[in-house]
Amino acid sequence: METTIVRVEDLSHQYSKDWAIQNISFEIKENRILGLLGSNGAGKSTTMNILCGVLNQTSGNISIDGINLKENPVEAKKLIGFLPQTPPLHLDLTVDEYLIHCAELRHVKKEDLKNALEKAKEQCGISHFSHRLIRNLSGGYRQRVGIAQAIIHEPKLVVLDEPTNGLDPNQILEVRKLIKKISKDKAVIFSSHILSEVQATCQDIRMIENGHMVFADTLDAFNNYIEADKLTASFENPPQVESLIAIPEVTNAVYLSPKKVQITFEGTQEVAEKIISLSVHNNWKLREIQFEKVSLDEIFAQLSKKAPSKNSIPS
Template sequence: MILQTENLSHRYSSNWAIRDINIGIAEHGIVGLLGSNGAGKSTTMNIICGTLNATEGNVYINGINKRKDPEAAKRQIGFLPQHPPLYTDLTIDEYLTYTAELRLMDKRTVKSAVEEVKEKCGLAHFSSRLIKNLSGGYRQRVGIAQAIIHKPKLVVMDEPTNGLDPNQLIEMRKLIREIAQEHTVLLSSHILSEINLLCRDIIMIETGRIVFSDSMDAFNNYTQARSIILKLDNPPSQQELQQIKGVTGVEFLNANQVRILFDGDQEMNDRLVNASVQHGWKLREIGYDKGLLDDIFKQLSSQTIH
């Protein structure tokens, strides 16, 4: 087992931030840790990585009990916090050399390790550039490089795609997938679509407890679509849409795109298509929407699933 937690719990003052978190990951790939802001994701990740001591419970990294042998366990972990721990007045080479030495790597291997991660993370042509002169996307790459330079079994990434532009997002997802071929990646996000794109399995935390733990396919099968997204060249008024049988709400996303909330009636899709043809709305696209993340949390929190 590459990562195992047993009844992991942590309390700030009198309030429990997380309670009885049990995680088991046995193979390479990307596992998503999903939760709304304040759900307990960062607390869980900080405890796993050793930057925070748990109030109760144990963490095992590649079979090593982190409480009993923290140094050996931490050698197996690479951590990318939400805000990468960069020294911006250093060059990429200087910083990566420094982080390799922090991991107590054999001095004879440091130079080759730095070159290897620069190549893997697309940083080789910026070796002598000061980190403060890099874009946000490349700073994130430097953060990932320091997390994998010592070839850990487990790489933990806290919101690694947060704040990136669309082009940077595509490149970052590609890099994370490549890393997952050699390492186990635990990736946190509060964005469901990001987890859906990247992850094989998903662990969902809400109010400090696990409310879902299974494959991404099982999650998608469990969550029922309750809204439909329409793209129309000649959209009707909100009042017209609300008069359609089964519609419970209408939200215009922009002038030509609308989200239709409905009661789960399986014929709603056909009903909207027919209405568009009948009234000349010029339907261009139609598709189910899994719904807002908060709604899914409410649905899952009503019954804990493992």
């Protein structure tokens, strides 16, 4: 049975008169990667800052491995490793100097320091840069050093805020692999506003919009929950728009070019089978048909409509 490392219950926070988040609840299990997804300003950073003890919540509770973060912050924070969106690196230190400094801040015992340093560097693939100044590292390796400081004290929870932000595609792939490696013996949560990042790395998804949780389930459930509502089709003998709109599920059809049309529909994706069948029957000569990827804004709109209320979470 998987152990619950993090339990967040009815978390709310208010800045002046405005609520940044309201009634946020979720759990993170051991050896799981949870993606906190939301558009800019949705409440992700507030949630992450409270989770790391940087900010005190207005109401609600957080426990880390059974320790209440607000009541016993020092003991709870010992179990947390945090990489903010901008890594807190000292550019004029070498990799070893910086990581030793971070380990001392985390109260790693002197007798354990060497092993902790070597293990963190090995996990993050930066052992060969031990004596390199951090300012002389590429963006991808600086990010690895930032992750190394977050795990050097062997926390039970690793919190990563936009860990692939600003990296090139190859660096992003390497950081994804690293996050999966870390999750083998830790609970991991990372935030992102990029859907593909969460889908590529996480087993669980929590989505926040306007300070409210609009989705909380596994990645598989998420992929089943969200369905495309647009497709594009190319015909050799394109039909009239009226013929396409006459299909019961179709709500709109717009030609993007003389032979390519974008079709908006409601309901299931079986509409594609109907278009194929009609094409054969009417000699439209269908050449290509594909569903369009749903944008993040459209996903939030769909989830907001499907959610029974602002404070409820789909099961």
